[in-house]
């Protein structure tokens with residue numbers, strides 16, 4: 279294969295990879311010291327009530343298959359090595375979403391003897407989602423903002439999700455007894 283056709287082939291492959299990444303980002307969830315409140319909201323985001331999988335966002339078990347690391351909690355001394363290992367195992371390009379006030383600033387755990395502090399002290403964060411815990415709407419909004427900035431083809435600047443995100447009205451299914 280000559281250089282021109284090799285370049286053409288690489289461009290097509292890169293375009294396809296970007297298209298797939300933007301339309302179906304695979305995420306891994308990591309709790310680096312959270313009280314579990316934020317993790318429950320992430321589960322609510324993934325499970326049928328909000329069901330982000332219908333939009334192509336898929337939870338992955340292995341960091342080697344993930345594009346996005348969704349992390350909760352402050353970084354504790356116990357979780358530090360594992361967090362770095364998970365981040366390093368993810369293929370490039372990779373993105374980090376910090377969920378909850380503790381991941382953003384250490385929150386209520388800041389200053390604790392076993393806590394290093396916010397996530398940004400250890401790995402680079404692309405999206406900050408405040409709240410204790412943030413609602414699923416805020417988490418979805420954060421992911422959408424990240425994907426929008428990737429669509430523009432640039433390295434995303436740090437994004438902070440505003441405090442007030444409108445609630446998504448989810449219709450309750452009737453059980454037939456009414």
Ligand code: SF4
Pocket residue numbers: 311312313314315316350351352377378379380381385386409410411
């Ligand atoms: S932000 Fe609130 S809910 Fe989330 S880990 Fe911290 S204390 Fe828990």
